[in-house]
Amino acid sequence: MKAAVLAAAAAMVAGGVSAGRSHGHRHAHALFEKKGLNGTDEVCKPGCTTIYSTITGEMTIVPPAPKTTSTSVAPVPTTTGPITVPTPIPQTCPTPGTYTFPATTVVVTETTTVCGATTTQVPSGTHTLGGVTTVVTTATTVVCPVATTETQNGVVTSVIKTTTFVCPSAGTYTIAPITTTVPSVTTVVVPVVTTYCPGTYTAPAVVTTVTETNVVVYCPFTSQAPEPTLAPAPTSPAPAPAESSPAESAPAAPAPSLGTSGKKWAMTYTPFTPEGGCKGAEEVMSDVAAIAGAGFTTLRVYSTDCDTLPNVGAAARAHGLRMIIGIFIGKVGCDNGNPDVAEQIAALKEWSQWDLVDLCVVGNEAMFNGFCSVSELTSLITRVKSELASVGYNGPFTTTDVVSAWIGNDVSSVCSVIDVVATNAHAYFNSETSPSAAGKFVAGQLSIVENVCGKPGYVMETGWPNAGKCNGVACPGEAEQRTAIESIESELGNKVVFFSFRDDPWKQPGDCDCEQHWGCAKVWGL
Incomplete structure (x- = not known):
């Protein structure tokens, strides 16, 4: 930028895809690993x-x-x-x-x-x-x-x-x-x-x-740049342009109203078994019941594989939870000809239960991992908006990435096509952040990203491992995880999605020995 x-x-300021589609399922698994948020197995100092x-x-x-x-x-x-x-x-x-x-x-x-x-x-x-x-x-x-x-x-x-x-x-x-x-x-x-x-x-x-x-x-200046205003509606009926696309003719997205008034907002959820297979509908229902029972209001899902939409959607509806849906972008890239992305868009259009959806996230660290250039990501978000608008979704969109991707690129075109800005922020990978300071670290990361686009921001992933190796003063462990998550929850729990519900034994441990141990359900007695 x-x-x-x-x-x-x-100055101090006062104040439905088949579970048998294993290629996409496994492909997503590899990218869900944290690996220091740097694409390697190393935790470097x-x-x-x-x-x-x-x-x-x-x-x-x-x-x-x-x-x-x-x-x-x-x-x-x-x-x-x-x-x-x-x-x-x-x-x-x-x-x-x-x-x-x-x-x-x-x-x-x-x-x-x-x-x-x-x-x-x-x-x-x-x-x-x-x-x-x-x-x-x-x-x-x-x-x-x-x-x-x-x-x-x-x-x-x-x-x-x-x-x-x-x-x-x-x-x-x-x-x-x-x-x-x-x-x-x-x-x-x-x-x-x-x-x-x-x-x-x-x-x-x-x-x-x-x-x-x-x-x-x-x-302090408390009122930032206003949202663009819509042109006044015509006083008499006017024909639509001859070649208007669904995105152009759909109503404008409403002002986003995300988060919660309390300290628990959302939890990431992937319907994978400990062995890396797909959970059935009954097991998904049980998991979602536990998440709802802990006081969370929203689930974030990354993709459409493992029957995520029908199974997690049904469980969310049964237990009164909202959903953050996603288009997952992997190593094959994010150009508009990507067949994996096309399958996810098709699955979302077939499902179309928009009354459950608060936000659509197109890409998870796609810029940072080099899977998308800024222009490719902008184009893909525009395409997804158009495709989903054609079947009735007019809610907010975003993409989520780490701070270095937001500040290391000219992302003005991405800012222009999203409604809120989002980041993934894991304090454990900063060797100078202790568990008790995790909340301050995450809040600082969010503030940086909000300033990039001048739009309200949310953290789509944050947490702390319950086992593994120390990274400087950032040591994992059950007690340390509790301290870190309580710090994050106290600081900005109404704007963060905690990662993740259960441990993932199917992952490789990584050099940090922590990849399998981000499950935080025990913090809330689950």
């Missing part, structure tokens, strides 16, 4: 050289958090001039009293990357935070913007630097994190790369009362 990179201060090229900007002190006692929002926005990106606006209150700050609207005309901030609470000790996590499949050199801090004359400043990162082998690497030492429990400001897509952003008017002197209040 084309980006104009700027430097700015970090960083050991690379970092070469910096600074993009300079104005030095600014990182300010204290605002101290306010009450806040209310006034409705009428106004437009101001000098601000070029929607970073929170600092407003100084020199004496106690009630202050009114007018609304501000910023129009971003091109994709712009700046140095933003997030906050995290850490215990006493030395901590490594932030940076950019990337996954590579071979020895390579990565060039990307990273947010970091500099200290000059006692002033700490957040800046963006272009980093050339030499990766000696396949693996997961955290590029240019910051290290901080604190004497006690402290809320730390961590610089992050923040991308703003073209659109209109509004900071509402704020009326606030402060009780101390020299308080700095931040007015």
Whole structure:
């Protein structure tokens, strides 16, 4: 994605296919393995050289958090001039009293990357935070913007630097994190790369009362680029274009309303036996009953093999669950002539139980694995939308991939054909993330992806292995899995799909000895 990179201060913000179709069934199995999210069996630790090229900007002190006692929002926005990106606006209150700050609207005309901030609470000790996590499949050199801090004359400043990162082998690497030492429990400001897509952003008017002197209040931009509006309907009947496609003539997709108000949303489900065969309808029904009993509202399925649609669909209907359906793309590629993709589309069209479906996911890490170019994926999503619209599905679409695929490609065309953005985020494969920090890691990954497209985002896979080898401080185990999943659930359980229901003994263990052990049902007593 084309980006104009700027430097700015970090600021704390207030606020029915036959089960006998074994080729597709086995083919999907191989891709469901995690393998470090890098396509290899290795869990690698960083050991690379970092070469910096600074993009300079104005030095600014990182300010204290605002101290306010009450806040209310006034409705009428106004437009101001000098601000070029929607970073929170600092407003100084020199004496106690009630202050009114007018609304501000910023129009971003091109994709712009700046140095933003997030906050995290850490215990006493030395901590490594932030940076950019990337996954590579071979020895390579990565060039990307990273947010970091500099200290000059006692002033700490957040800046963006272009980093050339030499990766000696396949693996997961955290590029240019910051290290901080604190004497006690402290809320730390961590610089992050923040991308703003073209659109209109509004900071509402704020009326606030402060009780101390020299308080700095931040007015964040809470309203991002609006969804495109539809042209008004004609006042009299008009004939349809002579050659309109089903996708062009179908009603526009409604605004997505996904997730849940609670802390449990969805679970991935693959109807495979421990030996790698296909489960029957009764066994699927029993599994789905258990998932529903644990309080989940939604199931994510990847493909249409193993009679997934009729069996899982019937079980979901019987137990009141929603479904996230999928088109699975494998090593044969994702061009429109792919027969495996064509079979899945045909199966979905035959099934057509759209009243159960909340979202359609076209591709699972297809860009990262090199199965789809950006243009091929864009074309395929457009085709699937057209095909499913012809049989009545007008719900939202997305594709899901790891963060490195979203930020490492110009994905603007993909962003234009999806309704929500999605990522797969597994904190275990970051060697510096302990189980208790898994929720913060996953939330950070989601935030990055949401900024890429400027659309609401969801995590289509996240979890923690219950057995295997330690990857730095990321150690697997039943207790560690419980800690990690509770951390993720607490942080953003209403927006994540947990991976996975049961262990998968049919998989190869991998160098991490963890591939078979992502089943998390025991965490909820199942």
